[in-house]
Amino acid sequence: MSVGLPRVGIVGVGTIAEALVTGMCAGGERRADFLLSPRNTEVAHRLAGRHRSIAIAADNQGVVDGSDIVFLAIRPQVARQVLSPLIFRAEQRIVSLVATFDVERLKPLVAPATTIARAVPLPPVADRLGALTLYPPLPEIAALLDGLGRLVLLDREADIDACLAVTALMGSYFGLLDSVSDWLSSRGLGDDRVRPYVGAIFNALGATAQARAADGFDRLAIEHSTPGGLNEQAWRELKSAGWTGLVRETLDLIHDRVRGQATLDDTLPSNRNQNGDRRG
Template sequence: MRLGFVGTGNITEAIVTGLCTSSTPPGEIWVSPRNREKADSLASNYRGVVNVANANQTVLDNCDVVFLAILPQHKEEILPSLVFREDHIVVHLLAGTTIPEMVPLVKPAWRIVRAVPLPCTAIHVGPIAVFPDHEVVSSLFDPLGTVIAVDEEAKLETLAIITALLAPYYAMVETVVNWGEKQGIDRKDAASYTASMFGALSVIAQSRADGDLATLKKECMTPGGLNALAMEIIDSKGGFENIIPALEAVKEKVS
């Protein structure tokens, strides 16, 4: 199956890297020339698989599945000039843009799947939200992480909002690492230990099929213990409720 990418930014780079380094790499990928440096880098890294098109239309002419990875504010500028085929499967990655909004921009193509991949798809980990579920699209994403197919587009939009916490998460980890370094720990060791600890906690949380994270929190807090003390201090300073206004602000921005 031939894949094409209109838009060659960070997410395209991550998806293509993940696909090409998976156990079942695609036979042919076409990327648009808009970001020439990234496009040429991908073609150089994955010779014989990744091809740099001379125009966006060339991408569409040479693919069966087309990933739209352009900035949402550019969709009216770029998409109307492209000629889609009825047999195209369109994977749309544009933030804040619903499938009904995309329909007139990609017709006569009618199979449209909206997806929210993350940069970590490059190393085959992390969630990939999709709507609606589609066998071909899910099979492409399966090697790149955990595919979460939702039954309503509104649910996908909520999951997409949560991705705005990538930078805050790294900021939290950085804060811990900075503190460790000030205590005399080598920065690399502090970063490795902290990231590994949070990674392990995420694996445990993901294993809870019922989503009961409150129980996990309680299990970590021995009365009078260190975790209980840390939780008490954090709660007294406003706790993690400060995350909610951030999520609401992102929701308003993409609505």
């Protein structure tokens, strides 16, 4: 253990936690000494084998006992079960990655610790790409996350809930690319050409969106839609079919779930049949 470095514990070592730790250790950088829970043995040992700043605790209580800052990277469904037996210390800082737990809901589970932050990193932070959010903007936590992508510091917990809802569109994004790829494949193009082609198009558009975000995406939509051209027609047809409205309605539903006002079983009215059942 290095003198002067924060001791950071990770309770729950899944996909997001692996990406987060990988990003913080990228390029041999040593931002902290990390102590991982042993539950996901394969991931924990893979990380420990790559980075000298990482150790594996005997159990979750060992992670808490050996850490100044504790990241909670567990699923909401098991959060209460995992956290209730653990004994925290008053001076510890807690960073929750638990999607649907606000600070008030976490307080009794980590007491007597009272310094609680919420962060939303995404898988690309492993390569220091994409975006991640932090509420509140605690300097010590921000220093750990800085440079892992575009770090957005938030002053209101409501803002992190809204940003969290938007992250639910990752699967939809790749689903869109899959639909485009399937259409091309049905025209006789092989997957070895189709997928790199589609990936390259959308990768370039993503780079444009990031570089010119200040211009406004509505302006970019106009610039990429020549009057009377193919792009203008495609965008017109998708909007007329209600595509943009469905995105907003879906985000409203996900946002309600993040805030505990909806569940996994809730769905949009348009996705129910006359009997009120979910469409297959």
